[in-house]
Amino acid sequence: MRNDLNEFLLQTGSQGWPARIELRECSTRDGYDILDMLHEIGPGENGFQNSAYNTKTEDFKDQLSRWIDMSRGIGLKPGYVPETIYWLFVDGRPVGMAKLRKYLNDKLRSLGGHTGYCIRPSExxxxxxxLLFGEVLKKAAEINIPRVLVMCREDNAASRRVIENNRGVLQKIVDGICHYWVRLDKDTGMREIHPDDYAEMVELWKNTPGVGISETDTESDILKFLLRNPGLSWCYKAGGRIVGTSLCGHDGRRGYIYHTAVLPEYRGRGIGAMLVQKNLQQLKLAGIGKCHLFVFADNRPGQDFWCATGWTRRGDICVYSQSID
Ligand SMILES: CC(C)(COP(=O)(O)OP(=O)(O)OC[C@H]1O[C@@H](n2cnc3c(N)ncnc32)[C@H](O)[C@@H]1OP(=O)(O)O)[C@@H](O)C(=O)NCCC(=O)NCCS
Structure with a gap:
């Protein structure tokens, strides 16, 4: 197994010198050595697509700008998610490229996954x-992706070794395509909620008495909420699954907390209070000085929780709502 950068630095390199390894995010400063690599890679193979393989020198900077926009989620085509391109440099020479998608949608869950990578044929x-896939996993961990889905053809022995060298676990093979998962998050403890947690969270909310799931809890609604409120929503994991959540957002003046829920069998251990505390800390960092939340009038245990954790029940405010068609 050769997925450790330091070990790799010691073992590799021409004339016995350690090789200089660098994973660089695509930028408008990228040089034409990258374009040479794109030409060498060609249109792609084994499911990896290189749409830029025939880019002309005069169009290269525009291509880079389009990739940067895509990474920032600007001008995405319908059904596309933000995707960042990375280059692997060894001793200053680009040797490979990778794509990392920030979260999955239904299409990517069935074909595509979070990432694709390619090493130029001469390298x-x-x-x-x-090494490239290992570095991409580090980037995925930095943006809080809990588990990375990576796919490759069943007969792509090299790619399967690349994935398995990096702790990939084969989940299933569908129509000759292997679906591997690499877990990045901890088994136990608190972490920020990621859009890929959606299905697991809905399951938790459905199994938690007192939590109301409304028409604004679709995957795209929750995605919109999380993207508008980075760093504010947290979950707790135990035994490898999510057992508690607390969603949080703000409108620039006040914070709001939703779906604070802990599975019945995990209650009484301080998980709910810890999640809410984290929401409030993050709101404070965002410059928000007050937070509200809504509790169903018939949710007695819920009300007891909020009273016991220092919240004041307001008798001076009525909540009014109106649907906007
Ligand atoms: C898949 C790919 C990225 C592998 O890159 P690479 O730099 O050659 O891979 P590595 O040198 O790290 O080799 C990884 C393992 O595959 C093995 N391997 C390499 N080529 C192989 C081949 N043709 N058949 C069987 N095993 C092979 C190596 O021996 C190594 O195994 P080990 O770690 O057990 O020693 C490269 O072949 C490629 O770019 N292919 C085209 C694009 C692609 O298929 N991408 C993946 C799908 S998204």
Whole structure:
């Protein structure tokens, strides 16, 4: 297994010198050495697509700008999610490229996954594929992706080794395509909620008495909420699954907390209070000085929780609502 960068630095390099390895995010400063690599890679193979393989020199900077926009979620085509392009450099030479998608949608869950990668043909078989995927996983961890879905053809032995060298676990093979998962988050403890947690969270809310799931709890609504409120919503994991959530957002003046829920069998351990405390800390960092929340009038245990954790029940405010068609 060769997925450790330091170990790799010691073992590799021409004339016995350690190789200089760098994963660089695509930028408008990228040089034409990248374009040469894109030409060498060609249109792609084994499901990896290189749409830029025939880009002309005069169009290269525009192509880079389009990739940067895509990474920022600007001008995405319908059904597309933000995707960042990375280059692997070894001793200053670009040897491979990878794509990392910030979250999954239904289409990517069935085909595509979070990531794709390619090593230029002249540099294959030197361990760079394993190294590139390992570095991409670090980037995925930095943006809080809890588990990375990566796919490759069943007969793509090199790619399967790359994934398995990086702790990939084969979940299933569908129509000759392997679906591997690499877990990045901890088994136990608190972490920020990621859009890919949606299905697991809905399951939790459905199994938690007192939590109301409304028409604004679809996957796209929750995604919109999380993207508008980075860093504010948290969950708690135990035994490898999500057992508590607390969603939080703000409108620039006041904070709001929703779906504070802990599975019945995990209650009484301070998980709910810890999640809400984290919401409030993050709101404070965002410059918000007050937070509200709504509790169903018949949710007695819920009301007891809020009273016991220092919240004041307001008798001077009525909540009014109106649907906007
Ligand atoms: C898949 C790919 C990225 C691998 O890159 P690489 O730099 O050659 O991979 P590595 O040198 O890290 O080799 C990884 C493992 O695959 C093995 N391997 C390499 N080529 C192989 C082949 N043709 N058949 C069987 N095993 C092979 C290596 O021996 C190594 O195994 P080990 O770690 O057990 O020693 C590269 O072949 C490629 O770019 N292919 C085209 C695009 C693609 O298929 N991408 C993946 C789908 S998204």
């Amino acid at each position: 294959r078989g030197k361990g760079y594929g394993t």
